[in-house]
Amino acid sequence: MADYRKMWEDLGMDVETHDQLCEVLPQAFGDVYLSQENRPESMDYYNFVVAEIHGVRPAELIEHQKKGGKVFGTFCVYVPDEIVFAADAIATGLCGGSQFWVPGGEKVLPTNTCPLIKASVGARLDRTCPFFRIADMYVGETTCDGKKKAWEILAEDVPVHVMDLPQMKREKDVCSWADEIRTFKKVVEDFTGNEITAEKLAASIHMINNKRKALERLYAFRKNDKLPISGKDVLLISQIAFYDDPTRFTEMTNKLCDELEKRVADGVSVFPEGTKRIMLTGTPMAIPNWKIHNLVETSGGAVVCEEMCTGTRYFERLVDETKTTVDEQIDALAERYMGINCACFTPNHARIDDIIRLAKEYKVDGVIDVNLKFCSLYDVEGYTVERELQKAGIPVLGIETDYVDSDAQQLRTRISAFIEML
Ligand code: BJ8
Numbered sequence: 471m472a473d474y475r476k477m478w479e480d481l482g483m484d485v486e487t488h489d490q491l492c493e494v495l496p497q498a499f500g501d502v503y504l505s506q507e508n509r510p511e512s513m514d515y516y517n518f519v520v521a522e523i524h525g526v527r528p529a530e531l532i533e534h535q536k537k538g539g540k541v542f543g544t545f546c547v548y549v550p551d552e553i554v555f556a557a558d559a560i561a562t563g564l565c566g567g568s569q570f571w572v573p574g575g576e577k578v579l580p581t582n583t584c585p586l587i588k589a590s591v592g593a594r595l596d597r598t599c600p601f602f603r604i605a606d607m608y609v610g611e612t613t614c615d616g617k618k619k620a621w622e623i624l625a626e627d628v629p630v631h632v633m634d635l636p637q638m639k640r641e642k643d644v645c646s647w648a649d650e651i652r653t654f655k656k657v658v659e660d661f662t663g664n665e666i667t668a669e670k671l672a673a674s675i676h677m678i679n680n681k682r683k684a685l686e687r688l689y690a691f692r693k694n695d696k697l698p699i700s701g702k703d704v705l706l707i708s709q710i711a712f713y714d715d716p717t718r719f720t721e722m723t724n725k726l727c728d729e730l731e732k733r734v735a736d737g738v739s740v741f742p743e744g745t746k747r748i749m750l751t752g753t754p755m756a757i758p759n760w761k762i763h764n765l766v767e768t769s770g771g772a773v774v775c776e777e778m779c780t781g782t783r784y785f786e787r788l789v790d791e792t793k794t795t796v797d798e799q800i801d802a803l804a805e806r807y808m809g810i811n812c813a814c815f816t817p818n819h820a821r822i823d824d825i826i827r828l829a830k831e832y833k834v835d836g837v838i839d840v841n842l843k844f845c846s847l848y849d850v851e852g853y854t855v856e857r858e859l860q861k862a863g864i865p866v867l868g869i870e871t872d873y874v875d876s877d878a879q880q881l882r883t884r885i886s887a888f889i890e891m892l
Pocket of ligand 1: 753
C-alpha cells in the first residue's frame with residue numbers, strides 16, 4: 471500500500487493500532503482471494519481497491535471535502551443514497567466486518583451485541599478506520615434494537631441523523647417512509663447547503679439504478695451451469711459497491727461482465743463439473759467478512775447467490791425514473807426501498823418468497839442460513855425460513871457465527887457434511 475500515514479494522522483486516527491490491521495489484511499486477502507485459480511482479469515480493479523482500502527477512496531473523500539463537499543456514512547440498505555448524491559454529497563457504507571474492531575465496541579456495548587454493531591462502534595471510538603473518521607454525518611435507522619441504541623452512543627462523538635423505518639408494510643407505512651425520506655432530504659440540504667432539485671434527484675436516481683443494473687448483470691452469470699466467476703469474488707464486488715464511487719464502480723463492473731460474457735461463450739468455469747451450488751441467506755457480510763464463502767468454496771461448494779443485504783437485497787428492483795417532481799420521485803424511492811425484505815419487518819413472508827424464487831433462479835442444490843451471533847431478528851426468522859425451505863424440498867443448513875476464526879474448523883465440518891449429502 472502507498473504511504474497514507476500523514477493522511478491518517480491528520481484524520482486523528484490511532485495510527486499505531488491501525489498498523490496492526492494493515493499488517494493482517496493483505497495476508498487474509500491473499501489466502502482467501504489471490505489463492506484462487508483462473509480468476510477473471512478484471513478482478514484486478516477490485517484487488518487494487520482492497521489493497522488500498524484505507525488509502526485511495528478515503529483520499530478521494532477528503533479531496534471532495536476540501537472542495538466544500540460533505541460525506542455521509544450509512545449502515546443500512548434502506549437509506550436512500552440517491553438523496554445524498556443529489557445534494558452533491560457522497561454516501562459511503564460504514565458497517566464494520568472485522569473482529570479487529572469488536573473489542574473497541576465491547577468497551578461500551580454489552581458483549582451479547584451483534585458483531586456488526588460492535589465492530590462499527592469500535593471502529594469509530596477507537597479511531598482505527600479512516601471512513602469512520604471522514605464521514606461528516608452518520609445516518610442510522612431504527613431497524614434493530616442494538617443499532618437504535620448504538621446511534622445514541624455514536625451521537626455523542628459525531629453528528630447522527632436517524633431515519634425512523636416502519637416495521638410493517640401497509641400503505642400507511644410506505645407513506646410514512648416517504649415522509650421520512652422528505653425529512654432526510656431537508657437534513658441533507660441544510661447540512662450541505664445544496665438544494666435537491668428534481669433534475670439533480672433524477673440524475674442520482676439514474677446513477678444508482680445503473681449501479682443496480684450492473685450488479686444484476688453480474689449476478690445473472692451465476693445462473694449459468696458453468697460459473698465464470700467464484701462466489702467469493704462476487705461477494706467482494708458487492709462489498710466494494712457500498713463505498714466505491716458509484717459511476718466508476720458501474721463502469722468497472724460492466725467491464726468485468728463483458729469479460730464474463732466471453733468466458734461463458736468459451737465455456738469457462740472456475741469450478742469443476744458437479745460442484746454443488748449453494749445459496750446463502752441471512753445477515754449481511756460487511757467487508758472483510760469472507761469467512762463463510764471461503765469455507766463453502768474450499769469444501770466442495772460454489773456460492774451462487776446471496777439473499778442478503780450484501781447481495782440481492784441491495785440491487786433488486788429499480789426506482790421508477792419516469793417521475794418529474796421531487797415529491798413524486800420521493801414516493802418512487804419509498805416504493806422501491808420498502809420492497810426490500812429485512813427481518814426487522816413483520817410479517818415478512820415476502821422474504822421467504824424471495825429465497826424460494828432465488829433458489830430456483832440460481833438452480834441451487836442447498837441453502838445455508840447464516841446468522842450473525844446475537845441477531846435475534848434473523849435468528850428467530852430462521853425458524854420459518856428453514857421450515858419453508860424444507861417444505862419446498864430445498865435442503866437447508868442453519869448456522870450461527872461471528873467474526874472470530876475460532877469456530878472455522880467446526881463450521882467446515884458441518885458445511886462439508888452438508889455439501890456431501892446434497
Ligand atoms: S436491511 S439486514 S442492513 S438492518 S445490525 S439486524 S445483523 S442485530 S444489519 Fe441490516 Fe438494514 Fe436489515 Fe440489511 Fe441483525 Fe446485527 Fe441488527 Fe443487522
